[in-house]
Amino acid sequence: MLRAAFEAGYETWGFNRSEAGAKAARSDGFDVRSDIEAVLGRAAESDALIVIGVPMPALDAVLTDIRTFAPQCAFTDVVSVKGPVAETVHRHELSAKYVGGHPMAGTSESGWDASTPDLFKGAAWAVSVDPDVHAEPWTRVARLALDCGAVVVPVRAAEHDRAVARISHLPHILAEALAIAGAGGGELALGLAAGSFRDGTRVAATAPELVRAICEPNAEALLEVLDDSLRVLTAARDSLRDTDSIAQLAEAGHDGRNDYDTFRRWAITGITPGDHDWLAKLAEAGRRGGVVESLD
Amino acid sequence: MLRAAFEAGYETWGFNRSEAGAKAARSDGFDVRSDIEAVLGRAAESDALIVIGVPMPALDAVLTDIRTFAPQCAFTDVVSVKGPVAETVHRHELSAKYVGGHPMAGTSESGWDASTPDLFKGAAWAVSVDPDVHAEPWTRVARLALDCGAVVVPVRAAEHDRAVARISHLPHILAEALAIAGAGGGELALGLAAGSFRDGTRVAATAPELVRAICEPNAEALLEVLDDSLRVLTAARDSLRDTDSIAQLAEAGHDGRNDYDTFRRWAITGITPGDHDWLAKLAEAGRRGGVVESLD
Numbered sequence: 001m002l003r004a005a006f007e008a009g010y011e012t013w014g015f016n017r018s019e020a021g022a023k024a025a026r027s028d029g030f031d032v033r034s035d036i037e038a039v040l041g042r043a044a045e046s047d048a049l050i051v052i053g054v055p056m057p058a059l060d061a062v063l064t065d066i067r068t069f070a071p072q073c074a075f076t077d078v079v080s081v082k083g084p085v086a087e088t089v090h091r092h093e094l095s096a097k098y099v100g101g102h103p104m105a106g107t108s109e110s111g112w113d114a115s116t117p118d119l120f121k122g123a124a125w126a127v128s129v130d131p132d133v134h135a136e137p138w139t140r141v142a143r144l145a146l147d148c149g150a151v152v153v154p155v156r157a158a159e160h161d162r163a164v165a166r167i168s169h170l171p172h173i174l175a176e177a178l179a180i181a182g183a184g185g186g187e188l189a190l191g192l193a194a195g196s197f198r199d200g201t202r203v204a205a206t207a208p209e210l211v212r213a214i215c216e217p218n219a220e221a222l223l224e225v226l227d228d229s230l231r232v233l234t235a236a237r238d239s240l241r242d243t244d245s246i247a248q249l250a251e252a253g254h255d256g257r258n259d260y261d262t263f264r265r266w267a268i269t270g271i272t273p274g275d276h277d278w279l280a281k282l283a284e285a286g287r288r289g290g291v292v293e294s295l296d
Numbered sequence: 297m298l299r300a301a302f303e304a305g306y307e308t309w310g311f312n313r314s315e316a317g318a319k320a321a322r323s324d325g326f327d328v329r330s331d332i333e334a335v336l337g338r339a340a341e342s343d344a345l346i347v348i349g350v351p352m353p354a355l356d357a358v359l360t361d362i363r364t365f366a367p368q369c370a371f372t373d374v375v376s377v378k379g380p381v382a383e384t385v386h387r388h389e390l391s392a393k394y395v396g397g398h399p400m401a402g403t404s405e406s407g408w409d410a411s412t413p414d415l416f417k418g419a420a421w422a423v424s425v426d427p428d429v430h431a432e433p434w435t436r437v438a439r440l441a442l443d444c445g446a447v448v449v450p451v452r453a454a455e456h457d458r459a460v461a462r463i464s465h466l467p468h469i470l471a472e473a474l475a476i477a478g479a480g481g482g483e484l485a486l487g488l489a490a491g492s493f494r495d496g497t498r499v500a501a502t503a504p505e506l507v508r509a510i511c512e513p514n515a516e517a518l519l520e521v522l523d524d525s526l527r528v529l530t531a532a533r534d535s536l537r538d539t540d541s542i543a544q545l546a547e548a549g550h551d552g553r554n555d556y557d558t559f560r561r562w563a564i565t566g567i568t569p570g571d572h573d574w575l576a577k578l579a580e581a582g583r584r585g586g587v588v589e590s591l592d
Contacts, residue, residue, distance in 0.1 A: 168492055236473075
């Protein structure tokens with residue numbers, strides 16, 4: 001995020017609670033420190049837009065610091081799940097300045113060395129249009145996303161969380177299960193594994209604590225879609241056992257992937273942040289696959 | 297296969313039951329015809345090695361033709377599952393000349409236009425070392441695999457089928473289920489979908505009839521591992537519901553992927569086809585991750 005914003009021409013500085021992490025960034029010329037008071041003090045002085053990029057369990061501490069050192073700053077986050085973050089922000093009485101965000105981009109690697117300014121190019125970046133969102137911070141957050149090369153998907157927190165349970169958290173769950181099944185076959189199975197196994201387990205290479213921090217806060221939505229998938233898989237198992245056929249699964253799965261392959265984003269135009277009903281209109285457009293591509 | 301063998305310097309010709317398919321190959325300069333008698337007649341005259349590349353349901357007809365027109369030719373196959381193919385070959389009384397094969401490579405596309413001579417470069421190519429395999433055809437099949445740029449994994453049919461259920465067939469099943477879950481989220485979910493969904497559903501783009509032809513003949517082994525995975529996923533669901541945690545799944549999945557990432561093939565040496573116990577020795581080496589890299 002820091003690299004991408006810097007590359008986009010923003011004045012940037014950052015915080016990392018680990019001095020080693022901060023040092024790694026500094027060695028590449030970025031002003032990153034492990035002194036939260038100093039970093040947020042500078043944010044307060046310069047009316048900066050704060051981007052929170054911590055796993056969910058660390059959010060409370062960061063919000064306490066923002067409340068203390070930079071309570072007037074607009075802020076967003078790149079924490080996966082949006083409902084629980086919004087609730088936590090609300091508990092800290094910081095909602096007026098907050099706009100939730102979630103860039104749909106990442107790698108299975110972590111740490112400063114894994115960072116790249118190009119991560120968000122062409123990505124979808126969810127930006128909250130919940131009813132309590134204000135136009136001024138929304139525009140700043142959306143502009144940052146666009147400046148980083150992404151397109152903005154306007155979405156309400158609860159709908160976002162249900163959607164990402166399907167396309168981001170369930171993929172993690174299934175990848176873990178597949179990796180377990182493959183490794184259970186020993187060296188012979190791993191030696192025969194090719195593209196389908198490699199791709200299907202790619203995200204299982206993610207650090208387990210990060211997978212947990214991404215998926216567990218979205219338990220409710222994830223449980224719903226995981227139950228759906230268990231029903232689908234159980235039906236396929238029964239069909240294979242009883243009739244030697246996986247026809248229904250194979251047809252429906254192919255249709256689903258085809259929906260994905262033929263899906264095309266379309267550009268939302270004519271809705272200005274702050275106008276009457278702008279939040280509801282953007283939410284409705286986002287629901288139908290619309291994205292904000294510019295703010296002019 | 298035809299392209300790869302041609303590129304490796306073999307004299308090649310082929311059969312396709314569809315004249316359109318044969319014509320597409322001919323237009324690229326390959327001698328491919330839809331007249332099975334002529335194609336197999338030439339094979340019989342020149343003592344060719346026949347490679348069967350048809351889906352399982354078409355196997356019976358091809359074996360009938362081989363029995364009729366080229367009963368003395370050595371032959372192999374690139375049909376996914378090995379046990380059912382070997383049984384069918386046995387029924388046609390062609391086992392003495394047969395050596396099962398399975399190159400672990402492919403794309404989700406089909407047809408002549410999807411073919412490339414480089415498909416097998418660096419791939420694992422399973423070659424059967426079942427007790428009834430003869431050294432002469434085995435060596436020819438292994439040499440073809442090596443000449444196409446692959447390494448040979450010696451494996452018994454039943455063990456192969458259990459292994460590929462884990463690393464090739466289960467990935468298809470889970471990819472179909474994931475594609476169904478994603479598409480079930482509508483345009484919002486598809487619009488937010490990024491790398492984890494794209495990679496996790498890649499093989500769901502495969503034609504459903506091909507997925508069925510690959511998976512269904514391996515029903516017994518696939519059912520076993522699918523049941524295992526249903527247990528793993530159900531345990532994760534229960535843990536998420538009851539304790540808000542997917543720790544066990546995330547740890548075990550990460551370990552599994554790590555086994556895959558750190559797996560290294562090793563070169564089998566000192567076993568000559570035809571020597572005492574060569575089949576058992578090769579099977580044992582393959583089981584432990586060994587591959588044949590040369591036949592000198």
